[in-house]
Amino acid sequence: MTADANKPTDADKTNDAQQARQDELARVRYQAAVGTAIVAGTFCLLVGITLAVAHFQRTTVGLDESEELNNLRNALLKVSDPEDRKVIREDIRRRDLELRQGFFGRRAFTKTGGYLLLAGLVVFIAGAGLAAACRKRLPTPLRADQRKPAIGAQAARWAVTVIAVTLVAGGVFVVAYYGGAPDGEAPDGGQAVAVKAPPGREEIRKHWPRFRGPDGSGHSAYTNIPTTWNGKTGENILWKTPVPLPGENSPVVWGKRVFLSGATEQKREVYCFSAADGKLLWQKPVSTPASRMTDPPEILADTGFACPTCATDGRFVCAIFANADIACFDVDGRERWVRNLGAFKNSYGYASSLNIYRSTLLVLVDQGTPSKPLSYLLALDLMTGKTAWRTERPVSSSWATPILAHTAKREEFITVGCPWVIAYNPADGKELWRAKVLDGDVAPSPVYHSGTAFTVNTGAQLTAIPTGGSGDITKTGITWTAEDGLPDIVSPVTDGKVVLLVTTDGLLTCYAAADGKLLWEHEIDAIFMSSPGLVGDKFYLMDEKGVMRIFITAGGYKEVAKAELGEKSHSSPAFLDGRLYLHGKKHLFCIGKKRTSLTGPD
């Protein structure tokens, strides 16, 4: 072997030069790839940080988050001056526009940033991938002593066990953090009491839950009602309590609570009295933004601002006022909801009383004129005050209160207005039947007994209508009509044998319920606004001065007793076990024997 043999040949030199060039090229490629990845990565980082900072420290707020906008909205509700309202509205529009512009500007910024980030990521990944590929070398075979065991089965089993235990721990956390009583049952530590189910019909019959009692026809479930009392001497007056604000509404009673409402032009209140001693248990104001913004309605003094009687089901008590404020409280006085139905468009003042049916509050809003009726029947969810359903009515203004009739085959919610008597399904407001038998300003409420509804109004007629029909039954479904002694305010009363009408100026007219035959008439020198009640076979009728006449109708007007409240009154009596509740102009009276005890829930 000579020295020349070790000398590189030209071919070797060429190969070395090629290799050097390739190595240089690879180095440059690697450096370029790394540089690209670093630049792109830095760019991505900056864009990402900018986007994140912009996202978390954004200066603009959404429409629903703007405190300024909310303040302006609230201010608009409180201000009544048209010029001021115009200025506030302009401010709201300006701020609303600014917020929208800010919102969309932010979105455009984010969109651009997102594209830049995406482009940067693509470049970064391409650069990093190329750099990694440049450095990748195929491995060399391992010697036997360099080889590692297949897998660490023991370690893998431990890993599986640890993961399983971690999953269990996660589950325990989920149960502890997200578990708990379903349906929100007492998450406040048991203080919250679930609302009871609506009372059944039998339970309702034990109380006086609405205007004219459980069936709205003035019938007492009890016969042990006193017939003598004297408000001035205190005879049989268990207690009498001043009512803070005036109101023509009648008392409603559930268990040991008596509810009333009262109102003036400016104030509206709901009251709860203890049936045991007349103590005012709670007194709650009712107010809505709408009522604060609008002028009080124009009403008749005799109607007042709190003419409609409250309604209760032992869980809630609801009240409505002439300015269309309507409120619901639980029986302990906690406000559930309050809303305003919009100013009523009826003269004299709103007078129709409320009715609770299962979990809805039924509100009759009869307004407008015969040529332009604006009336509707509204069902509000008792829990929230939200509208459950609404049925438009083809009648003009009326002041009567509908009744719920439990007929043989279904429940009917019977309403009266001009000119239609219409029965609805109280569950969904669908019309069942109608009869065109009324006219004028309808104020007397209908009554029901044994499959027949009786409706009446002055200027129209007394009509006996069998329930259970369908469609327009004006020509086919009327049992009988009568036209003497028609009342304009006082509602009729019936015991199934007779129907008694009482006019405001004191004419009592008694008809046979079966065929409408006029049985007798009797005049009393008094003014009547209060609707009569029926206890057993005794009729209770109170005049405007608070004199209660108790009589039977068999064979003519036969007075059994006469009692004086000692105070004027327009309200109708509420009959409970051994007791009688009356709402005078200034006081709430409880009449009964001293030994009678209260029954029913607290």
Place this chain on the structure above:
Amino acid sequence: MPILVALFLMPAASALGAERFALPKFKSGYELPPLEVPPAASDALEYLDVAALAAALALASYLALRARSRRALWVLMAASLVYFGFYRGGCICSIGAIQNVVLALLDNGYAIPFTAVAFFVIPLAVTLLFGRTFCAAVCPLGALQDIVAVRPVRVPAWLDHGLGLLAYVYLGAAVLFAATGAAFLICEYDPFVAIFRLVPFTRPNAMMEAFGGSMGMLILGAGFVLVGLFIARPYCRWLCPYGAMLRLLSRASKWHVTITPDECVHCTLCEDSCPLGAIQKPTTDLPRPDRLIDRRRLALLLILVPLLLAGGGCFGRYLGEPFSRVHFTVQQAERVRLEETGQITGTDDISDAFYKTQRPREELYAEAGAIRGRFDIGGTLLGVWVGLVVAVKLIHLSVYRTRTDYEPDRATCLSCGRCFKYCPVERKRLKTLKGEPTTP
């Protein structure tokens, strides 16, 4: 099979566009522009999706098993990412289709789209024949992770086995929530869909959806991409519920990709080539573990199986109640109940939605109670499933298997073809194919 045929034939429910609320009237005289209802997408697109899926699967299987070309697989993978990912917005996808199928099987009122059935069934069938070629180059989620895996490191096998459990748990949870009609978990927590929808090829508002509506999901997706730079396909390996199903089927696949095209020469070159840790080493070169200890361990684990199932079932039942709160009706019932009992004042959108239905509360409570009942049963079954998975996994790790060659783990191998070029036999074959000289 009749069920599958029925599922294919089920018509998809059509949707009608309409204003949900009455339009406001402006005193200024401004008139709102009329509601424009875009025309419904053509049915042909659905068939195109299915055809594209079938073609991509066939091509992927050919490229992995016959052509053995990692480069071609990469190109197909990128094409799948563009079409199924960015163009179709990651929906429909086979992973999410699990939920459609489960819901269709349990809810008669749910009309499953034809594409959902096809996307669910076809990859399963192909896996039974050729292994996980769907994961290799067709699944857009896998493709995205594969492409960004620029510097993957090997995850220790023990950790890989442990984390592998999560996919089965996720599968069980997804089935539970879909079966009860509570949620499509896989879709709601798809980490990549926000990224796919960043590129609004077909959806001008998708950008807003991605950034405005689901910033959390975008961050999650970005997190997976960042992790994916250094750990290959983390979602596929440890979370993908469809992958969990494919693992089971791939074990029984008729054909499967191999590391070497011929006989293994035990050169060890491929040993660390797989970033997914899916290459199993021969066991014949190492001493056999003590058989007595192995048997005792196995016997203990077999005794533990019923305990794990029972324990899992009992524990799962407790989870049913909190899980049920994911269901909208249960949330609604709880909200309405809180309002009813006066524990919350005012209403919110959820309770308002109920009140507008005018249904009685008792009906809502009864419905929520029935759903809770289903979750009780579902939670129990989920617990049993997790217990079963843990037991099977532990037993699997405790059974000694004799292996003479380097070969892919049929369950975890995604047929990505990374290992091909490491095999000297393969390199020799390629040179032969190109007509280059090969040294003996």
